[in-house]
Amino acid sequence: MKIAVLAGDGIGPEVTREAVGVIERLAIPGLEMTDALVGGVAYKATGHPLPPETLEIARASDGILFGAVGDPDCDSLERHLRPEQAILGLRKALTLFANLRPAKVFAGLEGHSALRPEVAGAIDLVIVRELNGDVYFGEKGFRTAANGDREGYDVMSYSDSEVRRIAHVAFRTAMGRARRLCSVDKANVLETSQLWRDVVIEVAQEYPEVALEHMYVDNAAMQLVRAPGKFDVVLTGNLFGDILSDQASMCVGSIGLLASASLGERETAHGTFGLYEPIHGSAPDIAGKGLANPMATILSAAMLLRHSLGLAAEADRIEAAVAKTLADGILGGDLGGSAGTTEIGDAVLARL
Ligand SMILES: NC(=O)C1=CN([C@@H]2O[C@H](COP(=O)(O)OP(=O)(O)OC[C@H]3O[C@@H](n4cnc5c(N)ncnc54)[C@H](O)[C@@H]3O)[C@@H](O)[C@H]2O)C=CC1
Ligand SMILES: CC(C)CC(=O)C(=O)O
Numbered sequence: 593m594k595i596a597v598l599a600g601d602g603i604g605p606e607v608t609r610e611a612v613g614v615i616e617r618l619a620i621p622g623l624e625m626t627d628a629l630v631g632g633v634a635y636k637a638t639g640h641p642l643p644p645e646t647l648e649i650a651r652a653s654d655g656i657l658f659g660a661v662g663d664p665d666c667d668s669l670e671r672h673l674r675p676e677q678a679i680l681g682l683r684k685a686l687t688l689f690a691n692l693r694p695a696k697v698f699a700g701l702e703g704h705s706a707l708r709p710e711v712a713g714a715i716d717l718v719i720v721r722e723l724n725g726d727v728y729f730g731e732k733g734f735r736t737a738a739n740g741d742r743e744g745y746d747v748m749s750y751s752d753s754e755v756r757r758i759a760h761v762a763f764r765t766a767m768g769r770a771r772r773l774c775s776v777d778k779a780n781v782l783e784t785s786q787l788w789r790d791v792v793i794e795v796a797q798e799y800p801e802v803a804l805e806h807m808y809v810d811n812a813a814m815q816l817v818r819a820p821g822k823f824d825v826v827l828t829g830n831l832f833g834d835i836l837s838d839q840a841s842m843c844v845g846s847i848g849l850l851a852s853a854s855l856g857e858r859e860t861a862h863g864t865f866g867l868y869e870p871i872h873g874s875a876p877d878i879a880g881k882g883l884a885n886p887m888a889t890i891l892s893a894a895m896l897l898r899h900s901l902g903l904a905a906e907a908d909r910i911e912a913a914v915a916k917t918l919a920d921g922i923l924g925g926d927l928g929g930s931a932g933t934t935e936i937g938d939a940v941l942a943r944l
């Protein structure tokens with residue numbers, strides 16, 4: 593069993609260290625972890641944010657534990673050399689098209705949500721975000737308009753096979769939960785979304801037990817704070833899913849709590865190959881200060897064990913230890929507490 597550990601930039605290494613410590617404490621027989629460079633740190637060392645050796649180590653693993661990429665020093669590089677291209681490149685090169693982002697309020701943290709406790713307490717949803725298409729991967733560039741203005745453009749598109757495969761993931765996810773699926777789009781304005789909606793309706797025929805509704809993304813953003821408890825599975829595209837999941841994190845309490853799994857269709861001897869990362873970025877504003885909340889990365893490690901290594905009992909142990917740590921009031925600054933990154937990691941270890 594192999595895990596590739598890609599810590600990346602900013603708080604990436606700080607939060608990844610705690611998650612690796614938790615995995616090590618489980619002493620899983622035959623498990624190997626291999627570090628590789630990614631993001632700005634890889635660019636500075638090798639001239640590329642996703643060096644070929646890193647991609648090879650990632651491909652050869654059963655699952656990838658990813659920290660975060662992004663470095664203000666690299667913000668003026670040509671786009672293909674920027675750290676963020678590493679995570680986009682991994683998702684695309686490894687055909688990891690299904691991004692699962694669960695959001696659930698932890699017992700005892702209802703009062704730490706940006707929402708009223710009674711509203712927050714009902715949150716138990718999963719965002720199923722398409723990860724290989726949309727405006728993130730369309731043709732992009734700069735051009736000169738007829739009046740001489742400089743213009744930037746990014747093409748948004750989805751093909752029906754791209755929508756179909758992510759819709760199946762979302763319907764299957766809903767079948768394992770409360771069987772309610774809300775597909776979020778902007779079909780009142782965008783043709784990309786009209787096709788999305790048409791295909792989701794077609795796929796729904798195969799899942800008659802799932803109650804399907806469609807919602808425009810602007811309304812979905814509003815409903816996510818008005819009545820988040822009404823959502824079970826939210827299916828959406830790359831851009832809308834990116835935005836709605838950061839919003840969902842504050843409904844739960846902090847972006848430092850939300851984990852994610854990015855999956856494709858490749859099965860290994862142990863489970864489904866995937867990449868696991870917190871939903872947050874490299875947080876340059878707090879990097880190097882020991883202030884980052886490592887829970888999202890620790891919970892991502894639990895998802896890796898469950899989905900890619902077939903170790904559900906070990907994943908449960910990690911999730912229970914995280915829940916106990918939070919219930920015991922060991923909270924970082926993001927949740928109004930004073931615990932630092934290593935203190936939180938150590939507290940999880942003590943409760944494993
Ligand atoms: N998957 C990835 O690697 C991602 C990378 N990025 C990159 O990260 C860099 C920073 O982007 P931002 O928009 O600032 O988003 P961000 O998620 O890094 O930070 C947003 C805010 O949340 C706070 N925050 C994030 N994670 C936290 C944690 N674990 N504990 C406590 N507070 C936390 C930060 O301090 C900051 O105030 C950029 O270069 C961006 O492109 C952004 C999102 C995802
Ligand atoms: C850095 C972006 C490419 C990714 C992002 O914000 C995300 O996946 O949440």
Ligand SMILES: [Mg+2]
Pocket residue numbers: 834835838871
């Ligand atoms: Mg994001």
